[in-house]
Amino acid sequence: MRSIVCEQPNKFNLVHIENPLQKQGEAIVSIRRVGICGTDLHAYKGNQPFFSYPRVLGHELAGVIEWVGGNPDGLKKGDQVTVIPYMACGECIACRKGKTNCCSQMKVLGVHIDGGMSEKISIPYEYLIKTEGLSLDESVVVEPLSIGAHAVKRASILKGEFVLVIGAGPIGLGIMTFAQQEGAKVIAMDINSKRLEFCRQWANVNYTVNASGTPMEAITTITGGDLPTIVFDATGNRKSMEEAFRYPANGGKLVFAGLVRSDIAFFNPDFHAKELTLMGSRNATREDFVHVLNSIKSGSIDVNAYITHRSSFDQMIGQYEEWLKPETGVIKAVVEL
Numbered sequence: 001m002r003s004i005v006c007e008q009p010n011k012f013n014l015v016h017i018e019n020p021l022q023k024q025g026e027a028i029v030s031i032r033r034v035g036i037c038g039t040d041l042h043a044y045k046g047n048q049p050f051f052s053y054p055r056v057l058g059h060e061l062a063g064v065i066e067w068v069g070g071n072p073d074g075l076k077k078g079d080q081v082t083v084i085p086y087m088a089c090g091e092c093i094a095c096r097k098g099k100t101n102c103c104s105q106m107k108v109l110g111v112h113i114d115g116g117m118s119e120k121i122s123i124p125y126e127y128l129i130k131t132e133g134l135s136l137d138e139s140v141v142v143e144p145l146s147i148g149a150h151a152v153k154r155a156s157i158l159k160g161e162f163v164l165v166i167g168a169g170p171i172g173l174g175i176m177t178f179a180q181q182e183g184a185k186v187i188a189m190d191i192n193s194k195r196l197e198f199c200r201q202w203a204n205v206n207y208t209v210n211a212s213g214t215p216m217e218a219i220t221t222i223t224g225g226d227l228p229t230i231v232f233d234a235t236g237n238r239k240s241m242e243e244a245f246r247y248p249a250n251g252g253k254l255v256f257a258g259l260v261r262s263d264i265a266f267f268n269p270d271f272h273a274k275e276l277t278l279m280g281s282r283n284a285t286r287e288d289f290v291h292v293l294n295s296i297k298s299g300s301i302d303v304n305a306y307i308t309h310r311s312s313f314d315q316m317i318g319q320y321e322e323w324l325k326p327e328t329g330v331i332k333a334v335v336e337l
């Protein structure tokens with residue numbers, strides 16, 4: 001079968017390898033869609049410090065079951081599935097508390113172990129979710145949207161709350177959508193005006209703020225002087241994450257859905273005076289995946305517009321460099337098999 005391997009930074013190879021073996025407890029999935037995200041782009045560029053090469057990328061996956069031993073969880077040959085790519089140990093303190101999304105021994109497909117940028121992959125069947133009634137395109141975006149859904153669940157939004165989402169990439173857009181579903185009044189903030197326009201159209205966001213202007217004034221005006229009670233940062237930008245401490249209202253919450261490999265500094269007296277709650281948000285759980293799947297099924301998410309770029313498996317290597325350029329307007333690129 002064909003597989004695309006990231007041999008070293010800036011170098012992919014299309015190789016032919018053996019088909020996966022039939023293993024007890026696993027299913028062989030014939031891959032039909034692979035979504036590309038920031039993690040893949042950083043891995044390719046060599047700025048994922050703990051990444052080792054060679055590695056088969058691909059953690060946003062949709063496909064069809066080709067073989068499964070027995071009939072576990074009602075799964076059978078021919079079922080269309082998406083994949084939960086976070087392999088959890090099931091035994092650590094986080095797993096024992098049901099927080100498999102932040103397992104202390106976490107192995108993410110396509111990051112710590114080989115992912116699904118191949119014609120077939122063998123996966124323990126407990127990481128598969130049937131996506132009956134969804135298209136393959138809809139199935140492949142369940143994972144990236146689940147990141148946003150999980151962050152929103154962490155924040156426990158109340159109806160009518162002003163929620164500020166900083167960073168309008170694929171992750172921030174998911175947060176905006178699911179926050180609106182909870183009845184929040186969402187304010188989208190970014191430095192990229194094209195992306196802010198996309199927030200208005202795609203996520204029906206009523207308020208947008210350009211962070212390069214005078215954001216504090218704009219946010220104060222929109223919220224009638226109160227400031228937002230919940231702020232999400234999904235930029236992955238240290239400066240933005242530090243600035244983000246200024247925006248929550250007194251008694252509010254700040255949720256870091258984005259991450260940056262550096263220290264974050266804040267002025268403690270302000271944090272104390274506001275009695276802020278600071279939260280991390282990592283990956284997503286099966287419940288988040290099911291929530292997203294049902295939202296897509298209900299027709300409330302426009303997956304067609306979220307997928308902005310496509311390529312065939314054979315042409316992916318040639319296209320990849322283009323997807324690294326923000327000026328191409330890429331939100332989500334998807335590889336088709």
Ligand SMILES: NC(=O)c1ccc[n+]([C@@H]2O[C@H](COP(=O)([O-])OP(=O)(O)OC[C@H]3O[C@@H](n4cnc5c(N)ncnc54)[C@H](O)[C@@H]3O)[C@@H](O)[C@H]2O)c1
Nearest residue numbers: 038167169170171190191211235236237240258259282283
């Ligand atoms: N929680 C998780 O488990 C998880 C999963 C995947 C990705 N992530 C992280 O989420 C973050 C966002 O991912 P993405 O794929 O949407 O990224 P992206 O780069 O496509 O989007 C980030 C957005 O932030 C904007 N931005 C950058 N600096 C800014 C600033 N100073 N002020 C306002 N906006 C600014 C950019 O213009 C861009 O639109 C990244 O840090 C990524 O690593 C987290």
Ligand SMILES: [Zn+2]
Nearest residue numbers: 037039060144
């Ligand atoms: Zn991803």
Ligand SMILES: [Zn+2]
Nearest residue numbers: 089092095103
């Ligand atoms: Zn664990």
